[in-house]
Amino acid sequence: MKYSYHVHSTFSDGKVSIAKIIEHAKILGLDEVGISDHFHISVDDILIPCDMELNEFDNYINEIVSYEKQTNPKVKLGLEIEFVFETMDQLKKILFQKPLDYIIGSVHMINNKIIDSSIDSLPSNFCTDIVKEYWIKIRQMAECKFFDIVGHMDLTKKFNLKPKIDISKEIDAALNAIKEADMTVEVNTSGFYYPCKEQFPSTHLLKKCKKLGIPIIVTADAHLPEHLTRDFDKAFKLLKEIGYSKLAYFTKRKRFFTPLE
Ligand SMILES: [Zn+2]
Ligand SMILES: [Zn+2]
Secondary structure: OOEEOOEOOOOOOOOOOHHHHHHHHHHOOOOEEEEEEEEOOOOOOOOOOOOOOHHHHHHHHHHHHOOOOOOOOEEEEEEEEEOOHHHHHHHHHHHOOOOOOEEEEEOOEEOOEEOOOOHHHOOOOHHHHHHHHHHHHHHHHHHOOOOOEEOOOOHHHOOOOOOOOOOHHHHHHHHHHHHHOOOEEEEEHHHHHOOOOOOEOOHHHHHHHHHHOOOEEEEOOEOOHHHOOOOHHHHHHHHHHHOOOEEEEEEOOEEEEEEOO
16 A cells, blocks of 8 residues: 655645645555644644644645545545643644544644754754653653654754763653554654654664554655655665564554555
8 A cells, every 4th residue: 555644735834735735646656645734732822833723724624524535545634733731632622523534743842942943943952951851742742642643753863963861761761652552653754854864763763663563654744745755665675674564554543554565
């Protein structure tokens, strides 16, 4: 089965409409394409520039649902949601009974600051406190047992900055929580195109996931239709070397598996 699930349209920071994405997915011969635009409920009502406006949310759902009967490719309704512990109850209320196929939970913000937009805007304690805090947030997100997929799990390496303290305890705690919550980890190929020059998460972390029996899915974090399956072959090869033999896919927030070919 060929599919791509981490995809952004003009509802958030993607470059083209949902219709254009679907059109290109068809050209690529995908069986399924999932749209996963950015969404989050902040504590102070501050909108992240790339996020969908709350009043656009129903239009987003309705547009994707309008493709419900289409089979070539099947169109899946996803979201990439910023994990904000304080607003989880509000979020659950908004998403209640929405016909979502999957939710990607991501952490792009620490202490209300975006950590992946530019290296120049990173605080001086980035390689110590912030990186540690990132993994604590990943653990807390898993502990909520609400999200299906962990988005770009080691995003803090994006600018090729290495932690200056030992964070192995926080990482292990996060991975154990992910296992405990039965979440799926995405292998996000967009990482190859940033200074870190490797997929999110790193091979070392993927090996740990394999040991724990954490399921995986390969995604591109596409903001352009041409990137829908960018470097998937590279990711598939790596995952086979690590010992993975199947990939997760989702329907109405239930997980299924397809062979890794
Ligand atoms: Zn993201
Ligand atoms: Zn994304």
